[in-house]
Amino acid sequence: MKILVPLKRVADPDNANKVKIPAGGATIDTTGLEWKPNPFDEYALEAALRLTENGASPKARQGEVVVVSFGPKDMEPTLRSALATGADRAIRVDAKDDQLDGALVARALKALIEKEKPDYVLMGKQAVDGDSNQVGQMLAQLLGWPQATFAATIQEEAGALLVGREVDGGVLTLRVKGPAIVTVDLRIVAPTSVFSKSTARTFKYNDGVRFAPLPAIMAAKKKPLAEVKLSELTSDTALRVEYVKFEPPPGRQAGVKVKDVGDLVHRLKNDAKVL
Amino acid sequence: MADILVVAELAEGKVKKATHSAITFARQVAQGTGGSFSILLVGAGAAGAAAEVAGFGAKALLVADSAALANYTAERFAPTVIEAAKGFQVVVGTATSIGKDMLPRVAAALNAGYANDISAVHVDGAKLVYKRPMFAGNAFGYCSVSTPVQVVSVRQSEFTPAEPTGGASPSQAIPVAAPAPGADRVEFVSFDQVKTARPALTDAKVVVAGGRALKEKFNEVLEPLADTFGAAIGASRAACDAGYAPSDYQVGQTGKIVAPQLYFAVGISGAIQHLAGMKGSKVIVAINKDGEAPIFQVADYGLVADLFQAVPELARAAQAAKG
Ligand SMILES: Cc1cc2nc3c(=O)[nH]c(=O)nc-3n(C[C@H](O)[C@H](O)[C@H](O)COP(=O)(O)OP(=O)(O)OC[C@H]3O[C@@H](n4cnc5c(N)ncnc54)[C@H](O)[C@@H]3O)c2cc1C
Numbered sequence: 255m256k257i258l259v260p261l262k263r264v265a266d267p268d269n270a271n272k273v274k275i276p277a278g279g280a281t282i283d284t285t286g287l288e289w290k291p292n293p294f295d296e297y298a299l300e301a302a303l304r305l306t307e308n309g310a311s312p313k314a315r316q317g318e319v320v321v322v323s324f325g326p327k328d329m330e331p332t333l334r335s336a337l338a339t340g341a342d343r344a345i346r347v348d349a350k351d352d353q354l355d356g357a358l359v360a361r362a363l364k365a366l367i368e369k370e371k372p373d374y375v376l377m378g379k380q381a382v383d384g385d386s387n388q389v390g391q392m393l394a395q396l397l398g399w400p401q402a403t404f405a406a407t408i409q410e411e412a413g414a415l416l417v418g419r420e421v422d423g424g425v426l427t428l429r430v431k432g433p434a435i436v437t438v439d440l441r442i443v444a445p446t447s448v449f450s451k452s453t454a455r456t457f458k459y460n461d462g463v464r465f466a467p468l469p470a471i472m473a474a475k476k477k478p479l480a481e482v483k484l485s486e487l488t489s490d491t492a493l494r495v496e497y498v499k500f501e502p503p504p505g506r507q508a509g510v511k512v513k514d515v516g517d518l519v520h521r522l523k524n525d526a527k528v529l
Numbered sequence: 530m531a532d533i534l535v536v537a538e539l540a541e542g543k544v545k546k547a548t549h550s551a552i553t554f555a556r557q558v559a560q561g562t563g564g565s566f567s568i569l570l571v572g573a574g575a576a577g578a579a580a581e582v583a584g585f586g587a588k589a590l591l592v593a594d595s596a597a598l599a600n601y602t603a604e605r606f607a608p609t610v611i612e613a614a615k616g617f618q619v620v621v622g623t624a625t626s627i628g629k630d631m632l633p634r635v636a637a638a639l640n641a642g643y644a645n646d647i648s649a650v651h652v653d654g655a656k657l658v659y660k661r662p663m664f665a666g667n668a669f670g671y672c673s674v675s676t677p678v679q680v681v682s683v684r685q686s687e688f689t690p691a692e693p694t695g696g697a698s699p700s701q702a703i704p705v706a707a708p709a710p711g712a713d714r715v716e717f718v719s720f721d722q723v724k725t726a727r728p729a730l731t732d733a734k735v736v737v738a739g740g741r742a743l744k745e746k747f748n749e750v751l752e753p754l755a756d757t758f759g760a761a762i763g764a765s766r767a768a769c770d771a772g773y774a775p776s777d778y779q780v781g782q783t784g785k786i787v788a789p790q791l792y793f794a795v796g797i798s799g800a801i802q803h804l805a806g807m808k809g810s811k812v813i814v815a816i817n818k819d820g821e822a823p824i825f826q827v828a829d830y831g832l833v834a835d836l837f838q839a840v841p842e843l844a845r846a847a848q849a850a851k852g
C-alpha cells in the first residue's frame with residue numbers, strides 16, 4: 255500500500271496563547287514561536303505507518319509512506335523528523351505560508367497526487383493554526399475520489415479501509431476503497447485505533463505517536479527529500495481567501511474564588527441569577 | 530446584492546436546529562446587501578421537512594427528496610448542492626460535522642473560496658467580511674473571498690438561531706444530481722448513535738462538563754448536577770480519550786463549540802484547546818482541587834475543592850436553592 259501524507263508545520267499550538275498581533279492587526283507575528291508539525295498530521299503519519307506494517311515488527315515497512323509539505327526551506331527539519339519516524343520519502347513544495355490558502359494547497363496536491371498515484375492520502379482534518387478544515391475534502395472533490403473525514407479508527411480489509419468517523423451524535427462507519435482521502439481526528443492514535451491487514455487484532459500500540467530512536471534520526475539524513483516548485487504543480491496561484499485584519503480575542507477576566515459550595519450557590523442565585 | 534443559498538441539514542426527516550443559525554447569517558447578508566435567500570433541503574424526507582422552514586422569509590425552498598438519500602455521504606449529497614448553487618453568490622451551511630464534511634467539496638467544485646466556521650459577517654458595501662476564530666481561539670482573522678461564488682460555514686454558537694417570521698415560502702422540487710465520481714468506492718456501514726435524553730450540547734442552556742479527574746465515576750458524579758439544571762453533559766478530550774465519556778461529548782477546538790448561559794468545568798485543567806470550545810459561555814464555574822489550574826483564569830466562579838465531595842454537595846444545594 256502506498257500512502258501519501260501531507261504535513262504542515264505550524265506555530266507550536268501549546269504556545270498559541272503567545273501569538274502576537276502587532277498594532278493595526280495587519281499580520282500575525284509568529285516570531286519566537288517554535289515550529290511543530292500540525293498535530294493532526296503527526297497523527298495521520300502515525301496512522302500511515304501503522305497501516306504499512308505489522309505492529310509486532312514495525313521495522314519492516316509493507317508499502318511506502320511519502321510525506322509532503324508546502325513551506326519554505328527552513329521547514330525541512332520537520333520533514334526529516336517525519337522520515338526518522340519511518341516515512342520513506344519526503345517532498346517539499348517550495349512556498350511561503352502567506353502565499354497559500356486551502357484551495358491552492360488542494361489544487362497543487364491534486365497535481366502531485368496524479369503523479370505519485372498513492373492508494374490513499376492520509377492527512378489531518380485541520381491545521382491548528384488556521385483551523386480551516388478544508389484541504390482534504392477539496393482534494394477529494396478535485397480528484398473525484400471518495401473521502402472519509404474525521405477518522406477515529408481505521409481497519410484494513412481486503413482492498414478497502416473500514417473507517418470509524420467521529421461525527422455529531424456518535425460514530426459513523428464507512429467502507430472506502432482506494433484511491434481515497436482519509437482525514438484523521440485525535441483518537442486515531444489510541445492503542446487499538448488502526449490495524450493493517452497483517453497486525454493481529456489483539457495487538458496494542460503505545461498511546462500517541464512514535465518517537466524516532468537516534469539511529470533512525472541519523473539514517474533519515476540519507477532518505478530522499480525532493481524539492482518541487484509550486485509553479486510546477488499549478489499555474490493558478492491566486493488566493494481565494496484573503497485576510498485583511500487580525501485581532502486578539504476579547505480578554506476574559508478571572509472572576510472570584512468562592513469559599514465553599516454554599517457561597518457558590520448563593521452567588522449563582524443572587525449575582526449571576528442562573529438558578 | 531447577494532442571493533444566498535442556505536443548505537439545510539436533516540436528521541430523521543426533520544430540519545436540524547443547527548440550520549437556523551445559517552438562516553440567521555442569510556438574513557443578515559440578504560438585508561445588508563438588498564438580496565434574498567433560498568433554502569435547499571436534500572435527503573430522504575426533504576419534502577416533508579420543507580414545511581418546517583416555510584415561515585422564515587425565504588424566497589424559495591428547493592427540495593431534492595429521494596429515498597436513495599437516506600444516509601448522508603458527501604459523494605451522494607454534494608452534487609445536488611453544487612447544481613442547486615448555480616446562480617447564487619453565497620452558499621452557507623452550519624459548521625456541523627456534515628457541514629464541515631460537505632461544504633469544502635461544494636467550494637472546490639464551484640471554484641469558490643471557502644470561509645470555515647465563521648463567528649460573524651460584516652457587510653461592507655458589496656463586500657462581505659467574515660470573522661473567524663483561529664489558533665484555537667487565540668486570534669480572530671477577518672477575511673474576504675474573492676471568487677464570484679463564496680461558500681461559508683457558520684459557527685452555531687455565534688449565530689442566534691433564526692425564529693420564523695410568518696408567511697409561506699413557495700417550495701419547488703429539484704432533481705437529485707448523479708453521485709460524484711468515486712461514490713461507488715464509499716459505502717455507508719453503520720451509525721452508532723449516542724443515546725441521551727439530555728439536550729444537545731450545542732443547544733443546551735447549561736452544560737456540565739467533566740475532565741480526566743472524574744475517572745470511572747464520570748456519570749455517577751455529573752448526572753445529578755446535570756439533572757438539577759436540565760443540562761447537557763460535556764467532557765474534555767482527556768476524559769473522552771480515556772473512555773470515561775463518549776467522543777461526542779468532547780468540547781473544544783476539535784470538539785463541540787458551546788456558549789451556554791452556564792458552564793460547569795469539573796476536574797478540567799483548562800488547556801487552550803478546551804477553552805477554545807467554551808470561552809464564549811456566559812457564566813463559567815470551575816471546580817478543581819488545584820488552585821493554580823488555568824481554568825480559573827476564565828472562570829467567573831472558582832471553587833478550589835475535591836470534586837468528589839463538592840459536586841454531590843453542589844447538586845443537592847442547587848436543587849434546594851431552586852425550591
Ligand atoms: C490538536 C489537539 C487538539 C485538542 N483538542 C481538544 C479539545 O477539543 N478539547 C479538549 O478538552 N482538549 C483538547 N486537547 C487536549 C488538551 O490539550 C488537554 O490535554 C485536555 O483538555 C486535558 O483534559 P483534562 O483537563 O480533563 O485533563 P488534565 O489536564 O489532566 O486535568 C485534570 C484536572 O483535574 C484536576 N483534578 C484532579 N483530581 C481532582 C479532584 N479529585 N477534584 C478536583 N479536581 C481534580 C487536576 O487538578 C487537573 O487540573 C487537544 C490537544 C491537541 C494537541
Ligand SMILES: Nc1ncnc2c1ncn2[C@@H]1O[C@H](COP(=O)(O)O)[C@@H](O)[C@H]1O
Pocket residue numbers: 259260261262263292294295322323324325354356359377378379380381382384385386387388389390
Ligand atoms: N502548507 C501545507 N503543507 C502540507 N499540508 C498542508 C498544508 N496546509 C494544509 N495541509 C494539509 O491539509 C490538512 C487540512 O488543513 P486545513 O484545511 O488548512 O485546516 C492539514 O492537516 C494538512 O494535512
